[in-house]
Ligand code: SF4
Ligand code: SF4
Protein backbone atom coordinates (compact mmCIF):
# COMPACT_ATOMS: atom_id res chain seq x y z
CA UNK A 652 0.00 0.00 0.00
CA UNK A 653 1.69 3.16 -1.12
CA UNK A 654 0.53 6.74 -1.13
CA UNK A 655 -0.78 6.44 -4.69
CA UNK A 656 -2.89 3.37 -3.90
CA UNK A 657 -4.17 4.88 -0.70
CA UNK A 658 -5.23 8.02 -2.49
CA UNK A 659 -6.91 6.09 -5.29
CA UNK A 660 -8.79 3.93 -2.76
CA UNK A 661 -9.85 7.00 -0.86
CA UNK A 662 -11.04 8.76 -3.99
CA UNK A 663 -12.96 5.64 -5.08
CA UNK A 664 -14.66 5.65 -1.71
CA UNK A 665 -15.54 9.32 -2.00
CA UNK A 666 -16.85 8.70 -5.52
CA UNK A 667 -19.05 5.85 -4.23
CA UNK A 668 -20.39 8.08 -1.49
CA UNK A 669 -20.98 10.88 -4.01
CA UNK A 670 -22.82 8.51 -6.38
CA UNK A 671 -25.22 7.65 -3.58
CA UNK A 672 -26.09 11.34 -3.41
CA UNK A 673 -26.76 11.36 -7.16
CA UNK A 674 -29.23 8.46 -6.66
CA UNK A 675 -31.26 10.77 -4.42
CA UNK A 676 -30.97 13.62 -6.95
CA UNK A 677 -32.11 11.35 -9.80
CA UNK A 678 -35.05 10.18 -7.74
CA UNK A 679 -36.06 13.77 -7.02
CA UNK A 680 -35.86 14.59 -10.74
CA UNK A 681 -38.08 11.64 -11.60
CA UNK A 682 -40.68 12.91 -9.15
CA UNK A 683 -41.23 15.96 -11.35
CA UNK A 684 -42.49 13.65 -14.09
CA UNK A 685 -42.69 14.42 -17.75
CA UNK A 686 -45.75 16.59 -18.47
CA UNK A 687 -45.47 16.11 -22.23
CA UNK A 688 -45.21 12.32 -22.00
CA UNK A 689 -47.45 10.33 -24.30
CA UNK A 690 -49.13 7.03 -23.65
CA UNK A 691 -51.98 4.74 -24.63
CA UNK A 692 -55.35 4.15 -23.01
CA UNK A 693 -56.78 0.63 -23.36
CA UNK A 694 -60.54 0.49 -22.76
CA UNK A 695 -61.33 -3.15 -22.23
CA UNK A 696 -65.09 -2.48 -22.45
CA UNK A 697 -64.47 -1.90 -26.17
CA UNK A 698 -61.86 -4.60 -26.79
CA UNK A 699 -63.17 -7.69 -28.63
CA UNK A 700 -59.97 -9.74 -28.46
CA UNK A 701 -59.50 -9.74 -32.23
CA UNK A 702 -55.67 -9.82 -31.94
CA UNK A 703 -55.26 -7.21 -34.69
CA UNK A 704 -52.98 -5.33 -32.31
CA UNK A 705 -50.78 -8.41 -31.92
CA UNK A 706 -50.53 -8.77 -35.70
CA UNK A 707 -49.70 -5.09 -36.14
CA UNK A 708 -47.05 -5.22 -33.43
CA UNK A 709 -45.39 -8.21 -35.05
CA UNK A 710 -45.44 -6.47 -38.40
CA UNK A 711 -44.06 -3.07 -37.37
CA UNK A 712 -41.33 -4.65 -35.22
CA UNK A 713 -40.16 -7.25 -37.73
CA UNK A 714 -36.79 -5.49 -38.01
CA UNK A 715 -35.95 -5.73 -34.31
CA UNK A 716 -37.55 -9.04 -33.36
CA UNK A 717 -35.27 -12.10 -33.52
CA UNK A 718 -34.33 -13.23 -37.01
CA UNK A 719 -36.67 -15.39 -39.14
CA UNK A 720 -34.70 -18.63 -38.65
CA UNK A 721 -35.56 -18.48 -34.93
CA UNK A 722 -39.06 -17.24 -35.56
CA UNK A 723 -41.78 -19.22 -33.78
CA UNK A 724 -44.47 -16.55 -33.60
CA UNK A 725 -47.25 -16.74 -34.44
CA UNK A 726 -47.70 -20.39 -33.49
CA UNK A 727 -51.21 -19.95 -34.84
CA UNK A 728 -52.40 -17.27 -37.28
CA UNK A 729 -53.38 -13.98 -35.71
CA UNK A 730 -56.99 -14.47 -36.82
CA UNK A 731 -57.16 -17.69 -34.78
CA UNK A 732 -58.78 -16.71 -31.50
CA UNK A 733 -58.51 -20.21 -30.02
CA UNK A 734 -55.22 -19.07 -28.44
CA UNK A 735 -57.30 -16.94 -26.09
CA UNK A 736 -58.32 -20.11 -24.26
CA UNK A 737 -54.95 -20.04 -22.48
CA UNK A 738 -53.27 -17.18 -20.62
CA UNK A 739 -50.27 -15.93 -22.52
CA UNK A 740 -47.34 -13.74 -21.62
CA UNK A 741 -45.17 -11.45 -23.70
CA UNK A 742 -41.77 -12.85 -24.56
CA UNK A 743 -38.74 -12.13 -26.73
CA UNK A 744 -40.73 -12.88 -29.88
CA UNK A 745 -43.85 -10.88 -29.12
CA UNK A 746 -44.08 -7.51 -27.46
CA UNK A 747 -47.82 -7.73 -26.83
CA UNK A 748 -50.53 -10.30 -26.20
CA UNK A 749 -54.25 -10.05 -25.51
CA UNK A 750 -55.79 -12.36 -22.92
CA UNK A 751 -59.42 -13.25 -22.34
CA UNK A 752 -61.02 -13.37 -18.90
CA UNK A 753 -64.27 -15.17 -18.25
CA UNK A 754 -66.29 -13.21 -15.73
CA UNK A 755 -69.49 -14.62 -14.18
CA UNK A 756 -72.70 -13.25 -15.67
CA UNK A 757 -71.18 -11.10 -18.37
CA UNK A 758 -69.38 -11.34 -21.66
CA UNK A 759 -65.63 -12.13 -21.48
CA UNK A 760 -63.30 -9.21 -20.89
CA UNK A 761 -60.10 -8.82 -22.91
CA UNK A 762 -56.97 -7.16 -21.71
CA UNK A 763 -53.87 -6.21 -23.68
CA UNK A 764 -50.40 -6.75 -22.19
CA UNK A 765 -47.14 -5.02 -23.07
CA UNK A 766 -44.59 -2.81 -21.31
CA UNK A 767 -46.47 -0.16 -19.34
CA UNK A 768 -43.74 2.46 -19.84
CA UNK A 769 -43.67 3.45 -16.19
CA UNK A 770 -43.18 7.10 -15.25
CA UNK A 771 -40.36 5.99 -12.92
CA UNK A 772 -39.35 2.66 -14.42
CA UNK A 773 -37.90 0.09 -12.02
CA UNK A 774 -36.22 -1.68 -14.96
CA UNK A 775 -34.22 1.44 -15.79
CA UNK A 776 -33.24 2.14 -12.20
CA UNK A 777 -32.02 -1.47 -11.82
CA UNK A 778 -29.95 -1.24 -15.02
CA UNK A 779 -26.53 -0.09 -13.85
CA UNK A 780 -25.20 0.45 -17.39
CA UNK A 781 -28.29 2.47 -18.37
CA UNK A 782 -29.14 0.20 -21.28
CA UNK A 783 -32.78 0.81 -20.31
CA UNK A 784 -33.75 4.43 -19.89
CA UNK A 785 -36.77 6.65 -19.63
CA UNK A 786 -37.34 9.27 -22.31
CA UNK A 787 -39.08 12.56 -21.47
CA UNK A 788 -41.58 11.77 -24.24
CA UNK A 789 -42.85 8.70 -22.40
CA UNK A 790 -41.31 5.52 -23.89
CA UNK A 791 -38.84 3.46 -21.87
CA UNK A 792 -36.23 2.42 -24.41
CA UNK A 793 -33.36 -0.06 -24.68
CA UNK A 794 -29.80 0.32 -25.97
CA UNK A 795 -28.68 -3.20 -26.81
CA UNK A 796 -25.09 -2.09 -27.31
CA UNK A 797 -24.82 -1.21 -23.60
CA UNK A 798 -26.59 -4.30 -22.23
CA UNK A 799 -24.37 -6.72 -20.31
CA UNK A 800 -27.08 -9.37 -19.99
CA UNK A 801 -27.34 -9.23 -16.18
CA UNK A 802 -31.17 -9.38 -16.37
CA UNK A 803 -31.65 -7.21 -13.29
CA UNK A 804 -34.39 -5.42 -15.27
CA UNK A 805 -36.37 -8.66 -15.48
CA UNK A 806 -36.23 -9.06 -11.72
CA UNK A 807 -37.02 -5.39 -11.07
CA UNK A 808 -40.07 -5.00 -13.32
CA UNK A 809 -43.25 -5.32 -11.24
CA UNK A 810 -45.16 -6.41 -14.36
CA UNK A 811 -42.74 -9.15 -15.53
CA UNK A 812 -42.26 -7.50 -18.91
CA UNK A 813 -38.61 -7.55 -20.06
CA UNK A 814 -37.96 -10.81 -21.92
CA UNK A 815 -34.61 -12.43 -22.61
CA UNK A 816 -33.64 -14.26 -25.77
CA UNK A 817 -32.40 -17.48 -24.19
CA UNK A 818 -32.29 -19.10 -27.64
CA UNK A 819 -29.40 -16.89 -28.68
CA UNK A 820 -26.17 -18.25 -27.20
CA UNK A 821 -23.94 -15.53 -28.70
CA UNK A 822 -25.75 -12.28 -28.24
CA UNK A 823 -28.87 -12.66 -26.09
CA UNK A 824 -30.74 -9.41 -25.66
CA UNK A 825 -33.69 -7.99 -23.75
CA UNK A 826 -36.92 -7.48 -25.68
CA UNK A 827 -39.99 -5.42 -24.86
CA UNK A 828 -42.50 -2.99 -26.35
CA UNK A 829 -40.96 0.30 -27.45
CA UNK A 830 -44.25 2.19 -27.59
CA UNK A 831 -43.30 2.31 -31.27
CA UNK A 832 -41.05 5.28 -30.53
CA UNK A 833 -39.59 5.44 -34.08
CA UNK A 834 -43.08 5.52 -35.61
CA UNK A 835 -44.26 8.11 -33.11
CA UNK A 836 -41.21 10.27 -33.82
CA UNK A 837 -42.18 9.98 -37.47
CA UNK A 838 -45.66 11.32 -36.74
CA UNK A 839 -47.39 7.92 -36.91
CA UNK A 840 -49.47 6.06 -34.37
CA UNK A 841 -48.07 3.02 -32.59
CA UNK A 842 -48.74 -0.03 -34.76
CA UNK A 843 -51.21 -1.65 -32.37
CA UNK A 844 -53.21 1.57 -31.95
CA UNK A 845 -53.38 2.19 -35.68
CA UNK A 846 -54.79 -1.29 -36.35
CA UNK A 847 -57.37 -1.57 -33.56
CA UNK A 848 -60.77 -1.78 -35.31
CA UNK A 849 -62.75 -0.92 -32.17
CA UNK A 850 -60.83 2.17 -31.02
CA UNK A 851 -60.18 0.28 -27.81
CA UNK A 852 -56.72 1.86 -27.90
CA UNK A 853 -56.22 5.62 -27.84
CA UNK A 854 -52.81 7.24 -28.21
CA UNK A 855 -52.11 10.71 -26.82
CA UNK A 856 -50.61 12.82 -24.12
CA UNK A 857 -50.79 10.93 -20.84
CA UNK A 858 -52.43 13.82 -19.03
CA UNK A 859 -55.14 14.03 -21.75
CA UNK A 860 -55.72 10.27 -21.64
CA UNK A 861 -56.38 10.49 -17.91
CA UNK A 862 -59.00 13.19 -18.58
CA UNK A 863 -60.65 11.03 -21.25
CA UNK A 864 -60.69 8.05 -18.90
CA UNK A 865 -62.13 10.13 -16.06
CA UNK A 866 -64.84 11.46 -18.38
CA UNK A 867 -65.81 7.96 -19.50
CA UNK A 868 -66.10 6.76 -15.91
CA UNK A 869 -68.17 9.82 -15.03
CA UNK A 870 -70.49 9.47 -18.02
CA UNK A 871 -71.02 5.73 -17.63
CA UNK A 872 -70.38 4.76 -14.04
CA UNK A 873 -72.34 1.53 -14.51
CA UNK A 874 -69.95 0.47 -17.25
CA UNK A 875 -66.60 0.91 -15.49
CA UNK A 876 -64.97 0.28 -12.16
CA UNK A 877 -64.00 3.62 -10.63
CA UNK A 878 -60.31 3.18 -11.18
CA UNK A 879 -57.88 4.03 -13.95
CA UNK A 880 -55.17 1.43 -13.69
CA UNK A 881 -51.79 3.09 -14.25
CA UNK A 882 -52.79 6.57 -13.13
CA UNK A 883 -51.00 6.05 -9.84
CA UNK A 884 -49.68 2.47 -9.80
CA UNK A 885 -45.92 2.32 -9.21
CA UNK A 886 -45.82 6.11 -9.46
CA UNK A 887 -47.85 6.09 -12.70
CA UNK A 888 -47.52 4.38 -16.07
CA UNK A 889 -47.88 5.70 -19.60
CA UNK A 890 -50.21 2.83 -20.54
CA UNK A 891 -53.53 3.29 -18.80
CA UNK A 892 -56.47 0.92 -18.50
CA UNK A 893 -60.23 1.13 -18.08
CA UNK A 894 -62.10 -1.99 -17.08
CA UNK A 895 -65.65 -3.12 -16.37
CA UNK A 896 -64.37 -5.44 -13.61
CA UNK A 897 -61.81 -4.99 -10.83
CA UNK A 898 -58.39 -4.80 -12.40
CA UNK A 899 -56.94 -7.64 -10.35
CA UNK A 900 -59.33 -9.99 -12.19
CA UNK A 901 -57.44 -9.01 -15.35
CA UNK A 902 -54.11 -9.99 -13.76
CA UNK A 903 -53.23 -6.38 -13.06
CA UNK A 904 -51.38 -6.62 -9.77
CA UNK A 905 -52.02 -4.42 -6.76
CA UNK A 906 -48.57 -2.89 -6.76
CA UNK A 907 -49.12 0.25 -4.69
CA UNK A 908 -48.56 3.84 -5.73
CA UNK A 909 -44.87 4.20 -4.99
CA UNK A 910 -42.33 3.41 -7.67
CA UNK A 911 -40.05 0.46 -6.74
CA UNK A 912 -37.05 2.61 -7.69
CA UNK A 913 -38.12 5.14 -5.07
CA UNK A 914 -38.45 2.39 -2.47
CA UNK A 915 -34.94 1.12 -3.18
CA UNK A 916 -33.29 4.53 -3.53
CA UNK A 917 -32.86 4.80 0.26
CA UNK A 918 -31.23 1.38 0.38
CA UNK A 919 -28.98 2.21 -2.56
CA UNK A 920 -28.11 5.52 -0.98
CA UNK A 921 -27.23 3.92 2.35
CA UNK A 922 -25.35 1.09 0.65
CA UNK A 923 -23.43 3.52 -1.55
CA UNK A 924 -22.53 5.76 1.37
CA UNK A 925 -21.56 2.75 3.52
CA UNK A 926 -19.43 1.30 0.71
CA UNK A 927 -17.69 4.64 0.27
CA UNK A 928 -16.95 5.13 3.95
CA UNK A 929 -15.93 1.48 4.40
CA UNK A 930 -13.45 1.61 1.53
CA UNK A 931 -11.88 4.79 2.93
CA UNK A 932 -11.59 3.23 6.41
CA UNK A 933 -10.21 -0.05 5.04
CA UNK A 934 -7.71 1.85 2.93
CA UNK A 935 -6.60 3.88 5.94
CA UNK A 936 -6.31 0.77 8.14
CA UNK A 937 -4.31 -1.05 5.48
CA UNK A 938 -2.05 1.98 4.99
CA UNK A 939 -1.34 2.30 8.72
CA UNK A 940 -0.79 -1.45 9.14
CA UNK A 941 1.70 -1.60 6.26
CA UNK A 942 3.52 1.48 7.59
CA UNK A 943 3.91 -0.18 10.99
CA UNK A 944 5.19 -3.39 9.40
CA UNK A 945 7.81 -1.54 7.38
CA UNK A 946 8.92 0.49 10.42
CA UNK A 947 9.35 -2.73 12.41
CA UNK A 948 11.52 -4.25 9.67
CA UNK A 949 13.67 -1.12 9.45
CA UNK A 950 14.10 -1.04 13.22
CA UNK A 951 15.46 -4.64 13.10
CA UNK A 952 18.06 -3.53 10.57
CA UNK A 953 17.15 -6.36 8.19
CA UNK A 954 15.54 -4.21 5.56
CA UNK A 955 17.95 -4.53 2.69
CA UNK A 956 17.58 -8.24 2.01
CA UNK A 957 13.98 -8.73 3.05
CA UNK A 958 11.03 -9.36 0.86
CA UNK A 959 9.56 -6.12 2.18
CA UNK A 960 12.50 -4.21 0.80
CA UNK A 961 12.27 -6.00 -2.53
CA UNK A 962 8.53 -5.32 -2.60
CA UNK A 963 9.17 -1.67 -1.95
CA UNK A 964 11.71 -1.57 -4.72
CA UNK A 965 9.28 -3.36 -7.01
CA UNK A 966 6.55 -0.91 -6.11
CA UNK A 967 8.88 2.00 -6.78
CA UNK A 968 9.74 0.51 -10.14
CA UNK A 969 6.06 -0.09 -10.86
CA UNK A 970 5.14 3.38 -9.71
CA UNK A 971 7.86 4.82 -11.92
CA UNK A 972 6.56 2.78 -14.84
CA UNK A 973 3.10 4.11 -14.16
CA UNK A 974 4.48 7.61 -13.97
CA UNK A 975 6.26 7.03 -17.28
CA UNK A 976 3.10 5.70 -18.78
CA UNK A 977 1.17 8.67 -17.55
CA UNK A 978 3.88 10.97 -18.75
CA UNK A 979 3.79 9.37 -22.18
CA UNK A 980 0.02 9.68 -22.51
S1 SF4 B 1 -56.93 -4.73 -31.84
FE1 SF4 B 1 -58.16 -3.55 -30.35
S2 SF4 B 1 -60.06 -4.72 -30.14
FE2 SF4 B 1 -58.60 -6.07 -31.14
S3 SF4 B 1 -57.66 -7.20 -29.44
FE3 SF4 B 1 -56.33 -5.43 -29.79
S4 SF4 B 1 -57.05 -3.86 -28.43
FE4 SF4 B 1 -58.67 -5.42 -28.54
S1 SF4 C 1 -43.45 -2.14 -17.19
FE1 SF4 C 1 -41.53 -3.07 -16.51
S2 SF4 C 1 -40.24 -3.03 -18.36
FE2 SF4 C 1 -41.92 -1.58 -18.71
S3 SF4 C 1 -41.12 0.42 -18.02
FE3 SF4 C 1 -42.22 -0.49 -16.26
S4 SF4 C 1 -40.59 -1.55 -15.12
FE4 SF4 C 1 -39.78 -1.17 -17.18
Ligand code: SF4
Nearest residue numbers: 708828830831841843
Ligand atom coordinates in the same frame (compact mmCIF):
# COMPACT_ATOMS: atom_id res chain seq x y z
S1 SF4 D 1 -46.71 0.24 -29.01
FE1 SF4 D 1 -45.66 -0.74 -30.73
S2 SF4 D 1 -44.21 -2.14 -29.77
FE2 SF4 D 1 -45.72 -1.60 -28.20
S3 SF4 D 1 -47.32 -3.17 -28.31
FE3 SF4 D 1 -47.97 -1.50 -29.65
S4 SF4 D 1 -47.18 -2.07 -31.69
FE4 SF4 D 1 -46.10 -3.31 -30.18
